[in-house]
Amino acid sequence: MEEQRREDLSFLNRYYESGLSNILVVYGHRNIEVTPLLTKFIENRRHYFFTARSVSEREQLFLWAGELRRNGVKVSEFPDFKELFDVLVKSTPQGSLILVVDDFENVVGKTSGFMKALTEVLSENGRQRQILVILASCDINWVENSMVVNMGNLAGNIAGFRKIKPLPFSEMRAFFPKMSYRDAVLTYSVLGGQTALWKYFDDNLSFKENICKNFLDTGSFLYGEPKRLTEYTLRETAVYHTIMAQMARGVNKLNDLYHATGFSRAKISVYLKTLIHHDFACKGYSFGNAGRENVLKGVYKIADPLLNFYFKFIFPNESSLRLMPTDKFYDIFISAGIQSFANESFKAVCREYIFKCEEKGLFPFEIGDEGQWLGKDGDIDIVLQSDIGDTALCLCKWQSQITHSDLDKLESCARLARLEGDYYYFFSTAGFDSWLLDASMKSAGKIRLIGIDELTNG
Template identity: 65%
Template sequence: MEEQRQDDLSFLNRYYESGLSNILVVYGHRNIEQDAFLMKFMENRKSFFYSARSASGREQLRLWTEELKNDGIVADKIDSYYNLFGICADSVGRVPVVFVIRNFENILKTDQTFMSQLTDYIEKNGKFKQILVLLVSCDVNWVENSMVASLGNLAANIAGFRKIKPLPFSDLRSFYPGMSYKDAVMTYSVLGGQTGLWKYFDGSLSFKENVCKNILNKDSFLYGEAQRLTSENLRETSVYHTILSVMARGINKLNDIYHETGFSRAKISVYLKTLINHDFAYKAYSFGNVGRENVVKGVYKIADPLMDFYFSFIFPNESNLMRMPAERFYDIFISAGIQNYAAEHFKSVCREYILHCDEKGLFPFEIEEEGEWLGKEGSLDIIVQSDVGDTAIGMCCWQRQATHDDLISIESCAKKARLEGDYYYFFSTVGFDAWLQDAAMKPESKIRLIGIDELTNG
């Protein structure tokens, strides 16, 4: 299992191995697969799994009861959740019992007594028998911004929260072992670490073939997924789509979005906050607290890769997609811009490379902080720093050669950011000019060159 999911599993195991009864909340973006590692956690343990539907409290209890009967549990007189938990726990004897309730918000939103019955049952019975309850949700916004308020004092009974995060690029590489490095980076720029989407691409196809077959094809799941994400989670999609379309064009400062859309600044701020709450967007911050006078402030970017791809290429050209074959649409409307688009996502791949080197003890110093610097005139793709100020600065060159001019650019930006680079890392999928290669070979050189071979095998 992937390293990140091993960490998630270890988090749950610590609670199970404590021998104490607890309630945990596990949540994440709906396209980040949760079921596999939850099933792994339940393996060889007495457990009950229920996927809550959008239904009334009464119907929910009936559905759960019927499923228990199908599993051989004697459940003829279940008239409350308290009674249901008791029947399930009694059926397994004195050993610990795990309840995994998927989409639990569907219960809480229609039955205000559920949480009180659950906590009451654990309070009265959890001292004599370990009861571990995992409340699982794909509604990030609701969990992080509404759930605690809706539960009131009952929220104090939740022992821990675990947000299931996207997996890194290295795991996508393992998932598609036959895919070329460059196609894998481009695939990651569209699917990201959202493991629930990976199954829709074919590792034996090229990036273009995958996009044409599995995104531009009207019969494919990914064709409409970006719009489903907005329509199922957001109201007034016309406003959100306008803002996302503008952001995809690189207009990402509040004032610039205001001028481009005509919406009021106050309205844009509210809608951006909602996009951020759903993990659809994020506000980018520059590294450090010095050199602020040279920083571009208030920069917003699209966080969801599939949504970013959709609003960059499909949304502005959808009429043409209706009128031409997918391959022709790709050649006309995607091929010219896809490399610049992938270059932005390549930065996260390079950052992951550096962090992996740090984890393996192969980096010149132990990394304490990391980030980027967004300057008014130039930017620094990667900045990592130790707790005593050792600093490495990285530049990511996707499908272009890194040159001496890039070093000059880094040094200029570093000066504006008031950073002194102890090391300069250049990443390139094409190579490096002779000046950089010679400079990197000199004794005590600050320059590190990471080419396609190191990236592919790193």
């Protein structure tokens, strides 16, 4: 199990091993699978797993009661929540009991009786035995912005929250053992760490073949998923789609979006905030506080890789996709731009490489803080700093050679950012010019060049 999921599992295990009764909330993006984590956690432990449906309260209780009866529990046909939880607790032997309620927004958001009954049952039984309740959801915005309103004061009974994050590039590479490194980076730029999407790609196929078969075919799941994703979670999709279409074109500042869309600045701000809450978009922040006069402020990007790919390549050319073979569409509309598109994901791959080096003791200092620097006249892809000020500055270029002039540019950005680079890390899958290779040899470790071979085996 990858480190991130081990940390998630450790979070749950700490509450279980405490022996205390508690209510936890576990949530994340709908394409990041939470169920495998919960399945691992409840394995060989006494548990009951409910999935809440989007139905009326009466139908919800009828469905749950039917599930209990099929498991040998005596309960009336239409119980209330208090009866349902009471019989569930009393029908299981003494000792720890884990109760998982998946998609819990479907029950908490539609009835006040659920949380009231749950807290009463824990109050009445939770001291004599451990009852650990896990409420799971794939609706980030609802959990972070509406849940407390729906629960009221009862939200105070929740002991902990865990947001399940996307998995890193290394985990996706392990999932696709036959895939070449370059195809893996390209695939990560489209699917990211959203594990539920990985199963649609085949590592026996090339990246182009996977895109044509699993994304450009209008009957494929991934072709329709971006629209399902936005329509499932957002109202007024015409507005959101307009904003994201412009962001995919590189229009990423509020004032520029105002001129490009015709929407008011206030309206755009509200919609951007919602996109950020859903992890569909993000706002860029620069490392440190020095050199703020040279920083590019208020930069917004599409954060969800699937949506980013869709709005970059499919959305503006959808009419052509309906009229031509998928491989021809790829050659005309995707092939030329996919390498530059993948560069942003390549930065995340390089960042992961650095932290793995640190874990192995191969990085020159212990990292205390990290980020990026977005300048008006150039960026620093990754900034890493120790607690005592040791600084490493990184440049990442996907399918493009790094040259002497790139070092000059990085040093220029460092001066504007008022950062003094003790180490310079250059990542490239296309190699380095002779000047930089020579400078690296003479730098006593100050200039580090990481090429395709090191990245592939790292």
